[in-house]
Amino acid sequence: AQSVTQLDSHVSVSEGTPVLLRCNYSSSYSPSLFWYVQHPNKGLQLLLKYTSAATLVKGINGFEAEFKKSETSFHLTKPSAHMSDAAEYFCVVSDDNNAGNMLTFGGGTRLMVKP
Amino acid sequence: EPEVTQTPSHQVTQMGQEVILRCVPISNHLYFYWYRQILGQKVEFLVSFYNNEISEKSEIFDDQFSVERPDGSNFTLKIRSTKLEDSAMYFCASSVAELNNSPLHFGNGTRLTVT
Numbered sequence: 365a366q367s368v369t370q371l372d373s374h375v376s377v378s379e380g381t382p383v384l385l386r387c388n389y390s391s392s393y394s395p396s397l398f399w400y401v402q403h404p405n406k407g408l409q410l411l412l413k414y415t416s417a418a419t420l421v422k423g424i425n426g427f428e429a430e431f432k433k434s435e436t437s438f439h440l441t442k443p444s445a446h447m448s449d450a451a452e453y454f455c456v457v458s459d460d461n462n463a464g465n466m467l468t469f470g471g472g473t474r475l476m477v478k479p
Numbered sequence: 480e481p482e483v484t485q486t487p488s489h490q491v492t493q494m495g496q497e498v499i500l501r502c503v504p505i506s507n508h509l510y511f512y513w514y515r516q517i518l519g520q521k522v523e524f525l526v527s528f529y530n531n532e533i534s535e536k537s538e539i540f541d542d543q544f545s546v547e548r549p550d551g552s553n554f555t556l557k558i559r560s561t562k563l564e565d566s567a568m569y570f571c572a573s574s575v576a577e578l579n580n581s582p583l584h585f586g587n588g589t590r591l592t593v594t
Binding site: 398400405406407408409410413454466467468469470471472 | 482523535570572585
């Protein structure tokens with residue numbers, strides 16, 4: 365079984381300051397991990413994915429995430445927040461045993477960026 | 480960039496009625512999915528579809544639900560005899576290959592309200 369916990373339901377940062385969105389996962393097999401972003405009235409857009417290659421994954425819009433197996437974490441970071449980053453972010457897991465291509469979503473973190 | 484498109488964006492229906500949610504996946508994609516998000520809850524997997532048949536479905540996807548690919552472009556979710564608890568945002572997604580080799584591309588969703 366696989367599961368995802370996003371530790372913060374809301375994160376508020378000032379524009380230009382670093383962003384950290386925390387995610388811990390549980391998986392019985394080798395997981396693939398993803399971060400998706402959802403802007404208001406938009407679909408879920410893939411930010412980045414980890415699939416057992418490099419543990420530090422770079423995504424779009426300056427975001428990156430580091431896979432830490434020992435901590436079962438996949439936190440999302442960005443050095444400097446922009447107003448346009450305000451959105452809902454979802455950490456997502458899928459494991460190698462997933463014959464049905466099923467994604468398991470975390471509860472989401474709403475990122476607010478203050479001017 | 481090609482997109483997954485969903486219609487309608489909003490659907491209001493009365494309890495007991497049937498609804499059909501429509502999706503046009505990206506044209507060269509072979510795998511299709513439906514997910515839903517009840518307000519305030521996690522995004523949940525409903526069903527995956529490949530080669531004109533269901534490849535995986537969740538416990539949520541009972542006899543009330545069905546999916547169909549009626550032609551070469553559309554992928555539909557039918558909900559028979561809707562209940563109040565079916566109110567949710569329904570997301571369609573597609574991928575060119577199996578999940579671990581190809582990320583899901585999501586549509587903007589259809590917000591279904593059952594009154």
